[in-house]
Amino acid sequence: MTFSLALTEEQQAARDWAHDFARKEMREKEVEGLPAHRYWDEAEEFPWEIVEKAAEVGLYGMDYYTMAGQDTTGLTTALIIEELFWGCAGIGLAIFGSGLALAGLASAGTGEQIGEWAPRIFGTPDDIKVGAYAVSEPGAGSDVSKIRTRAEKVEGGWLLNGEKIWITNGGIADVHIVVATVNPGMGHRGQASFIVTSDMEGFTQTKKVKKLGIRASHTAELALVDVFVPDDHLLGGEDKLNAKIEAAKNPDQAKKSKSGALSTFEATRPIVGIQAVGIARAAYEQSVTYAMQRETFGVPIIRHQAIAFKLADMATEIDAARLLCWRGINMGVTWTPFKQGEGSMAKLKAGRVAVQVTDEAIQVHGGFGYSREFDVEKFHRDAKIYEIFEGTKEIQQLVISRQIARHFGGEGAKSA
Numbered sequence: 001m002t003f004s005l006a007l008t009e010e011q012q013a014a015r016d017w018a019h020d021f022a023r024k025e026m027r028e029k030e031v032e033g034l035p036a037h038r039y040w041d042e043a044e045e046f047p048w049e050i051v052e053k054a055a056e057v058g059l060y061g062m063d064y065y066t067m068a069g070q071d072t073t074g075l076t077t078a079l080i081i082e083e084l085f086w087g088c089a090g091i092g093l094a095i096f097g098s099g100l101a102l103a104g105l106a107s108a109g110t111g112e113q114i115g116e117w118a119p120r121i122f123g124t125p126d127d128i129k130v131g132a133y134a135v136s137e138p139g140a141g142s143d144v145s146k147i148r149t150r151a152e153k154v155e156g157g158w159l160l161n162g163e164k165i166w167i168t169n170g171g172i173a174d175v176h177i178v179v180a181t182v183n184p185g186m187g188h189r190g191q192a193s194f195i196v197t198s199d200m201e202g203f204t205q206t207k208k209v210k211k212l213g214i215r216a217s218h219t220a221e222l223a224l225v226d227v228f229v230p231d232d233h234l235l236g237g238e239d240k241l242n243a244k245i246e247a248a249k250n251p252d253q254a255k256k257s258k259s260g261a262l263s264t265f266e267a268t269r270p271i272v273g274i275q276a277v278g279i280a281r282a283a284y285e286q287s288v289t290y291a292m293q294r295e296t297f298g299v300p301i302i303r304h305q306a307i308a309f310k311l312a313d314m315a316t317e318i319d320a321a322r323l324l325c326w327r328g329i330n331m332g333v334t335w336t337p338f339k340q341g342e343g344s345m346a347k348l349k350a351g352r353v354a355v356q357v358t359d360e361a362i363q364v365h366g367g368f369g370y371s372r373e374f375d376v377e378k379f380h381r382d383a384k385i386y387e388i389f390e391g392t393k394e395i396q397q398l399v400i401s402r403q404i405a406r407h408f409g410g411e412g413a414k415s416a
Ligand SMILES: Cc1cc2nc3c(=O)[nH]c(=O)nc-3n(C[C@H](O)[C@H](O)[C@H](O)COP(=O)(O)OP(=O)(O)OC[C@H]3O[C@@H](n4cnc5c(N)ncnc54)[C@H](O)[C@@H]3O)c2cc1C
Pocket: 100, 132, 133, 134, 135, 136, 138, 140, 141, 142, 143, 165, 166, 167, 168, 169, 211, 219, 385, 388, 389, 390, 391, 392, 393, 394, 395, 398
């Protein structure tokens, strides 16, 4: 067995290609007198033109190829995502947010459904579409067993009623994967995912959410009022749903499936983590440049040990976070079971590192760091979401600690 973290020529080329795109299209290109990343942040609008450009060069819908097994180690995907989020996390999420819908489709859909709907999530380079994955509700964020959106069986399909909140690409997406309760009282096991397209009657975006950071990414609230969804839009099909519900009624079976490998979403967490690494690295690089230029007491501030040590800690923490994300992404693409919550570990670490590094980056910049003249205040605003979405940092800790309890067995395993 070999072990190497050396990048191949192809991987280096992919990284450089993504970096050039991020530098030119997000950092250098100006829109109405502002660098694109600052413009879209201030405008709080979805940057369709950059997503179209990304599609033109082949950077949009890349998750599809990763899922199809074309990136055998996952490293190329990791490198590309880090570079794009180095450019701008909001725009990066506009490019990669549809991947969540793809993950939702892939985790529950039949092969036929995946084949039909995956391309429709992304559209074509001439006619770009985005996708959304709608789980969260006003009363169900971390605790998804509390989802109140109901799906009721009717002739030829299902009627969906409920509301969704915080949905990335919600309302602007063509394809929404909506999680609903079909059998109240059974928690997760009574839930199913449905394909809801934006043209369905009764389906509306009720509010666009204004946010602290990642402002180029669209976030919305959605309402579903008697939305009719045909039978073939139930992911996995009715037989599979009935089998799941029957199995859940049998306590032994339910216990067995609960103690199995963690959910497929454990595999998407390191991909989200590497996005945070991109933000942290951008903040670190600008901090190094600034610390070499800014002088106080007759020397560049990098010569003050207090500042130099901050930079040393930033570099160390970013590398640590990146390595955890690379491991997690590799486990995901090689279908290695996440027995210790390795996906959650990667996201927990990367989210924390992004928040801490961007905070210290503001400190290194002093008062200038607090102004919009420099990017570090934006990096800090963008970083915070990585401790909240795709499972808060506390939920990541919960996932990891449950695996620890299972691993060591005994009483702890029962209570965790
Ligand atoms: C910008 C943005 C984009 C988003 N995109 C999507 C999307 O595309 N699709 C989607 O479905 N959702 C999306 N979300 C929702 C996101 O996943 C939830 O906000 C997140 O899961 C937290 O849920 P909550 O906000 O209800 O917080 P709560 O679950 O109410 O948590 C509040 C606090 O309590 C803590 N907490 C809760 N339970 C526990 C526990 N058992 N132990 C310890 N601490 C606990 C949490 O960690 C948190 O600190 C998005 C959110 C945002 C802000």
